[in-house]
Amino acid sequence: MQDSEKILLAHGGGGELTARLVSEVILAGLGDAALGSLDDAAVLQLAGSGTSPGTGMTRRGAQDKASRGQVAFTTDSFVVKPLFFPGGDIGRLAVCGTVNDLAMRGARPLYLSLAFIIEEGLEAGVLRRVVASIAAAAREAGVRIATGDTKVVERGSADGLFINTAGVGVVPDGVEVCLAGARAGDAVIVSGPIGNHAIAVLAQREGLRFETEVESDAAPLNHAVAALVGGLGSDVHVLNDPTRGGLAASLNTIADASGVAMEIDEQSVPVDSAVAFAAEMLGLDVLTLANEGKFVAVVAESTRESALALLRKGGPRRAAPLRKSASGGSHRPAVIGRVKKGKGVTLLTSGGGRRVLEMPYGEDSPRIC
Amino acid sequence: MQDSEKILLAHGGGGELTARLVSEVILAGLGDAALGSLDDAAVLQLAGSGTSPGTGMTRRGAQDKASRGQVAFTTDSFVVKPLFFPGGDIGRLAVCGTVNDLAMRGARPLYLSLAFIIEEGLEAGVLRRVVASIAAAAREAGVRIATGDTKVVERGSADGLFINTAGVGVVPDGVEVCLAGARAGDAVIVSGPIGNHAIAVLAQREGLRFETEVESDAAPLNHAVAALVGGLGSDVHVLNDPTRGGLAASLNTIADASGVAMEIDEQSVPVDSAVAFAAEMLGLDVLTLANEGKFVAVVAESTRESALALLRKGGPRRAAPLRKSASGGSHRPAVIGRVKKGKGVTLLTSGGGRRVLEMPYGEDSPRIC
Numbered sequence: 103m104q105d106s107e108k109i110l111l112a113h114g115g116g117g118e119l120t121a122r123l124v125s126e127v128i129l130a131g132l133g134d135a136a137l138g139s140l141d142d143a144a145v146l147q148l149a150g151s152g153t154s155p156g157t158g159m160t161r162r163g164a165q166d167k168a169s170r171g172q173v174a175f176t177t178d179s180f181v182v183k184p185l186f187f188p189g190g191d192i193g194r195l196a197v198c199g200t201v202n203d204l205a206m207r208g209a210r211p212l213y214l215s216l217a218f219i220i221e222e223g224l225e226a227g228v229l230r231r232v233v234a235s236i237a238a239a240a241r242e243a244g245v246r247i248a249t250g251d252t253k254v255v256e257r258g259s260a261d262g263l264f265i266n267t268a269g270v271g272v273v274p275d276g277v278e279v280c281l282a283g284a285r286a287g288d289a290v291i292v293s294g295p296i297g298n299h300a301i302a303v304l305a306q307r308e309g310l311r312f313e314t315e316v317e318s319d320a321a322p323l324n325h326a327v328a329a330l331v332g333g334l335g336s337d338v339h340v341l342n343d344p345t346r347g348g349l350a351a352s353l354n355t356i357a358d359a360s361g362v363a364m365e366i367d368e369q370s371v372p373v374d375s376a377v378a379f380a381a382e383m384l385g386l387d388v389l390t391l392a393n394e395g396k397f398v399a400v401v402a403e404s405t406r407e408s409a410l411a412l413l414r415k416g417g418p419r420r421a422a423p424l425r426k427s428a429s430g431g432s433h434r435p436a437v438i439g440r441v442k443k444g445k446g447v448t449l450l451t452s453g454g455g456r457r458v459l460e461m462p463y464g465e466d467s468p469r470i471c
Numbered sequence: 472m473q474d475s476e477k478i479l480l481a482h483g484g485g486g487e488l489t490a491r492l493v494s495e496v497i498l499a500g501l502g503d504a505a506l507g508s509l510d511d512a513a514v515l516q517l518a519g520s521g522t523s524p525g526t527g528m529t530r531r532g533a534q535d536k537a538s539r540g541q542v543a544f545t546t547d548s549f550v551v552k553p554l555f556f557p558g559g560d561i562g563r564l565a566v567c568g569t570v571n572d573l574a575m576r577g578a579r580p581l582y583l584s585l586a587f588i589i590e591e592g593l594e595a596g597v598l599r600r601v602v603a604s605i606a607a608a609a610r611e612a613g614v615r616i617a618t619g620d621t622k623v624v625e626r627g628s629a630d631g632l633f634i635n636t637a638g639v640g641v642v643p644d645g646v647e648v649c650l651a652g653a654r655a656g657d658a659v660i661v662s663g664p665i666g667n668h669a670i671a672v673l674a675q676r677e678g679l680r681f682e683t684e685v686e687s688d689a690a691p692l693n694h695a696v697a698a699l700v701g702g703l704g705s706d707v708h709v710l711n712d713p714t715r716g717g718l719a720a721s722l723n724t725i726a727d728a729s730g731v732a733m734e735i736d737e738q739s740v741p742v743d744s745a746v747a748f749a750a751e752m753l754g755l756d757v758l759t760l761a762n763e764g765k766f767v768a769v770v771a772e773s774t775r776e777s778a779l780a781l782l783r784k785g786g787p788r789r790a791a792p793l794r795k796s797a798s799g800g801s802h803r804p805a806v807i808g809r810v811k812k813g814k815g816v817t818l819l820t821s822g823g824g825r826r827v828l829e830m831p832y833g834e835d836s837p838r839i840c
Binding site (some may be wrong): 103104106107108109110111113114120123124127128131132133134135136137138142143146149173175176177178179181212213215216217218219220222223224225226227229230233234236237240241245246247248249250251252253254255256258259260261264266268270272273276423465467468469 | 673
């Protein structure tokens with residue numbers, strides 16, 4: 103990017119433009135001050151003297167060996183608009199997003215930080231509702247809020263409320279999941295129907311009503327991941343949650359990092375009919391819509407049925423759910439394709455055709471998380 | 472706070488109103504989902520199974536026993552306006568602020584997360600300058616950026632650029648500094664002249680010119696803390712950096728947490744003459760002005776001269792400074808008072824009087840960090 107080039111909304115979309123901003127401006131500028139690619143949870147070595155260098159991803163998807171004493175560390179900011187939407191709110195997102203980033207490294211999430219940037223004039227009651235939702239989601243995930251910060255900026259300098267959470271977790275001995283782990287022959291699984299989160303937020307923002315209300319799927323994934331990894335061990339090769347950029351970004355990221363191709367059966371991708379209808383109305387491709395409570399798992403082909411069975415049961419809940427689960431669909435996992443030799447992601451369409459499923463370029467739906 | 476009450480800029484000032492917002496809305500809402508008071512770096516237990524509960528501060532200043540395997544964790548958002556000012560910029564602040572929060576728990580800072588919220592339309596060159604400054608400050612502090620996130624919001628929904636950093640560090644065995652550690656008879660030391668950061672930012676924002684330009688003192692304090700703690704061990708009882716709310720907030724926080732009184736000699740508090748002049752012009756009390764490269768140390772009286780000597784030398788630099796140090800004054804430490812039995816902070820004024828040095832209430836100077 104040229105210095106005079108302006109940063110666009112599309113640079114925040116989680117697609118190609120985001121990758122370019124991060125690599126050309128942020129990573130290039132940080133140089134050796136950065137541990138790795140920054141776009142995933144990092145795995146750090148803190149044991150002993152604390153001087154051993156971390157094993158961040160030196161490039162997107164570089165292999166990380168997990169071993170005793172490894173700590174996973176991640177961060178996410180949340181700027182979703184509106185603050186409240188069917189099935190969730192900014193507080194629930196702020197917990198689930200960071201918990202899920204840790205879970206996707208196979209880590210057990212333990213502690214979150216919680217930082218608010220508040221626009222002057224926000225009502226205390228709004229903040230209180232958000233905090234209550236954070237507390238409920240933290241209990242659901244089994245994490246504690248360990249540290250925090252609160253800033254207030256003058257009216258017009260922020261849009262109501264932004265939240266940043268960072269998270270710390272521990273990678274259990276022997277767990278080795280990373281973006282680069284997919285191998286030809288593996289099965290590609292998605293943990294449940296996609297697109298619900300983006301449609302729930304967009305419908306609320308635009309004041310659209312559909313016959314069936316679509317709820318966000320925002321949910322902590324750590325219990326389901328623990329069940330899957332606990333059952334299959336090293337047969338779980340890759341975990342990735344399709345947030346910004348959706349399933350298309352997630353699959354392309356995995357294929358690219360692993361140096362493999364993928365073939366996806368469009369018909370087998372679970373999509374709620376209300377979501378499919380809304381996406382068509384809005385002219386959006388459901389494969390690029392953000393999710394906040396689903397993940398892609400690439401597993402050894404021989405374990406695909408066990409994987410499905412484990413995901414159907416879901417993970418053990420550490421706490422009784424405090425609210426009607428918005429993730430009803432998370433117990434409808436499906437095998438959606440397979441890993442092959444080569445490169446790129448091919449979609450076998452419902453109509454019997456084939457097309458390249460590309461990495462999304464910019465941003466279809468800003469402020470979705 | 473009533474639900475209908477609006478959050479004001481003053482709620483972000485680091486004084487009494489901030490404390491009220493945090494306790495009545497945030498901590499009350501989190502309940503047992505919070506580990507502690509959230510307003511300082513937390514110290515976590517991650518060793519072994521990772522299930523042992525952390526030893527966060529259950530109330531402001533609760534005692535924490537440091538032991539093997541303790542990890543410190545903190546977060547801060549930065550909303551300073553303008554983004555660049557004499558002696559620093561938002562990027563340098565974002566590194567130093569979080570490094571210093573870790574250092575104030577006696578921790579060795581190791582890794583930071585880095586999250587940007589960017590207003591659509593920001594020039595890539597501006598972000599590039601900020602990232603370069605982050606990299607330089609990280610090298611100076613000896614920390615690595617381990618993970619990150621980038622969000623873009625539409626024009627008018629944020630003011631240019633906000634940054635959040637979270638930090639992870641390790642507490643060396645045997646280090647026990649906490650807000651509650653001050654004992655009657657201890658000496659109160661400040662590591663250098665105060666008020667420079669706030670004056671530098673305010674002057675730049677308001678377009679004020681003084682005969683001598685005041686530079687921000689933004690600097691990582693971890694090396695100086697390592698030197699002090701390395702030399703004096705458990706004779707260092709409290710460390711605290713006077714950021715928002717300034718020295719007045721810092722001293723009141725310590726006195727309150729430790730259940731002691733303090734007597735401060737106004738004349739002995741180091742203040743650069745240009746800062747004193749500017750503060751008077753602006754009608755601001757220098758004792759409430761934010762600093763970003765100074766700290767208060769409460770030490771055993773018998774070690775006060777050794778403490779001053781160690782602070783004059785400063786900490787070992789891990790990397791050659793990449794810029795003219797903005798912290799020229801950081802090597803002019805001073806004993807400014809003593810800890811007594813009782814409660815509250817008393818100022819022995821230059822004129823020979825006594826007055827209560829109160830906890831600041833709201834906010835004199837918003838968007839200072």
